[in-house]
Amino acid sequence: MNNRICIWVLVGGLTIFWLSQGTAAANCQMETSAPGPQTALTRHLSAGCTEQEREARSVDATELLQAFREGKGVDLSGVIVCGDLSLDTLPLAPLLPDLEGMKELQGQEVRAIPGAVRVVNSVVRGAIRYGSKQGVLMVKGPLVLSGTRFEQVVDLSRSVFVQPVTLSGAQFLRESYFVQGRFLGGLSAEKTLFGPHARFHRSVFQGPVTFQQSKFDGLAEFLEVTFEKNVDLSRSSFKLGTGFSGSRFQGSADFSEVLFEREAFFTFALFDKDALFRGARFRSTADFSDASFKGRDDFSAARFDQSPQFTRTARSAAGPAPTRGEDETIPYTIIFSVLACMALLIVYRIWSRR
Structure with a gap:
């Protein structure tokens, strides 16, 4: 009798184990593309996949290169x-015929990513580089990298993005370089994390741009950048030095509620339309020397921990230049002291009546 009970317990335990393994495997679904000359390289893993299952089904970078x-x-x-x-x-x-009229591309070696690229909610372990100094990389289709974590350097300098680029929710844990890039279809990078160094030096954005609520944890270079349409950096944060010097904003520029932890340079920047810095916080140097505001500049409720520099700054609207804001901790300290004194007086009167 006891032997029979032990056998049933063993069988039941093995059954539960097999069922749990089967359930776990069923939770991890993979969708792939059928082989074909024009079929995109497709690999979709469901949300139920564990880290080990994703590792076992990982994609090698050589597969992407072969697809391109x-x-x-x-x-x-x-x-x-x-x-x-x-x-x-x-x-x-x-x-591309549409790009032949661009003088800066004439005589350049051209390499191309021909189709659409969509890498979302993924992890890229290796580096991505386009290292040519004498050519350009032409990305013909839309580039969508939403929610993806890049653990190594991403260098897409000297790239021409023909279609819109989406980086929203992506995390660049190392350096991310887009030097001398040309974005023909605009850029969307909302709530994006940029690591120790982000460079957009001398890039041209022909479409609308948004970095709304993005975090720049390292140096951020937007030197000599041209924004042909509206750009929105509202509620973003810059942890280290930030440079927009020599940049031109041909559309409206929204820096509302931006936090600059360190130096922020806008020297020789040109704002053709409205520049909004409402509620922005500058905790270190804020240098707008030789900048030009042709539209409305709004610094209402902006706070400067140091006196901002507006030397030789041209402003279209008459009015005083923004000045260093008062330290708000002083009024709160006074209020707290008054309340503390009142509390002590009340306690004293109660004790004196006894």
Whole structure:
């Protein structure tokens, strides 16, 4: 009798174990694309996949490179990408007819990512680099990297993005470089985390741009950048030095409630339309020397921990230049002291009546 009970317990335990394993496997679903000459490289992992299951189904960077060489797009979701992606090894390609009129692209070597690239809610373990100093990388389709974590350097300098670029919710844990980039279709980077160094030096944005609520944890370089449409950086934060010197804002520029923890330089910046700095906080140097405001500049409720510099600044609207705000801790200290004294008086009167 006891032996029979032990056997049933053993069988029941094994059954529960097998069922749990089967349930876990069923929770991790993978969607792939059927093989074909024009089919995008597709790999979608469901939210139920564990880290180990994602590792076992990881995508190697060489697979992406091969897809680009074959003229295919890439569609990845919830995956882990391993290995470095060297985009300067792509074959040479002709320049798109619509881009032939751009003088800065004439005579340049052109390499291309031909299709749409979508890598969302994923982890990219290796570096992504386009290292050519004498050519350009042409990204023909939309580039969507929403919610993806990049653990190594991302260098897409000297790239031409023909379609819109979406970085919203992405995390760049290391350096991210977009030097001399040209964004023809605009850029959306809401709630994006940029790591120790973000560079957009001499880039041109021909479409609307948003960095709303993004965090720049390191140096942020927007030197000599051209924004042809509206740009929105409202409620973003800059932890280290920030430079917009020499940049031109042809549309409206919204810096409302931006937090500048360290130096912020806007020297020789040109604002063709409204520049909004409502409620912005400058905790260190704020230098607007030689800047030009052709539209309305709004610094209402902006706070400067140091006196801002507006030397030779041209402003279209008459009015005093913004000045250093008062330290709000002083009024609160006075109020607290008064309340404390009143409390002591009340206690004294109660004790004196006894």
